[in-house]
Amino acid sequence: MNIIEYSEKYAEDVKDLLVELQTYLASLDKRGVLVLKENYRDGYFSYVTEEVKNHNGKIFLAQLNDAIVGLVVCKIFQGGGESEYTTSSPKVGFISDLIVREDLRGKRIGHWLLREANDFFKANECEYTQLEVFSPNAEAFVLYKKLGFEVNCLYMSQRTDKLHICRSIPKRRCGGIIKKKHSDRNKRIQRALKKYDKEEKALLKAKKNHG
Numbered sequence: 001m002n003i004i005e006y007s008e009k010y011a012e013d014v015k016d017l018l019v020e021l022q023t024y025l026a027s028l029d030k031r032g033v034l035v036l037k038e039n040y041r042d043g044y045f046s047y048v049t050e051e052v053k054n055h056n057g058k059i060f061l062a063q064l065n066d067a068i069v070g071l072v073v074c075k076i077f078q079g080g081g082e083s084e085y086t087t088s089s090p091k092v093g094f095i096s097d098l099i100v101r102e103d104l105r106g107k108r109i110g111h112w113l114l115r116e117a118n119d120f121f122k123a124n125e126c127e128y129t130q131l132e133v134f135s136p137n138a139e140a141f142v143l144y145k146k147l148g149f150e151v152n153c154l155y156m157s158q159r160t161d162k163l164h165i166c167r168s169i170p171k172r173r174c175g176g177i178i179k180k181k182h183s184d185r186n187k188r189i190q191r192a193l194k195k196y197d198k199e200e201k202a203l204l205k206a207k208k209n210h211g
Contacts, residue, residue: 003116006059013068021099028136060116070100072113093121095131138192
């Protein structure tokens with residue numbers, strides 16, 4: 001497997017992978033907010049390539065037997081907007097999209113793409129590598145934690161007609177709601193960890209047998 005830089009001849013491969021990523025994320029979103037729109041394939045591809053250009057970034061591709069099987073989208077940010085007033089404005093390498101073809105997940109391709117992205121950021125004197133992960137995507141969360149990423153910020157949402165107002169609910173009940181949500185999320189993460197460890201052991205065993 002090789003990690004290569006994006007060029008225009010791989011445009012359709014990149015579009016395929018981005019569509020696969022969006023389809024997967026949409027399938028995890030119980031709210032129905034994340035969707036695959038008709039104009040997503042070409043529209044989001046144009047948006048991503050323009051963003052990469054505007055933010056001194058790169059797109060790296062995982063190539064296996066001449067097929068493009070994964071990608072990582074890298075951008076570089078420093079200061080601007082709210083961060084000018086609220087942070088020390090470190091130079092940050094931001095990963096906006098990471099996807100490995102579904103039938104090849106668990107083979108460490110994502111690790112190689114992340115390493116390439118991190119090396120690119122280091123070469124450009126970024127202090128941090130940063131990314132966002134969709135909360136229901138427990139397997140991705142586990143992968144990033146295993147690679148040393150730490151949770152620094154949580155974005156939360158709730159429908160305005162379903163917000164739990166604790167002043168109208170007994171404290172024990174309100175606390176129970178919060179604890180249950182944390183418990184469900186932890187169970188998903190634990191299941192993902194077990195699956196990840198199982199895949200890792202199987203991969204190591206296969207390498208040993210072929211080695």
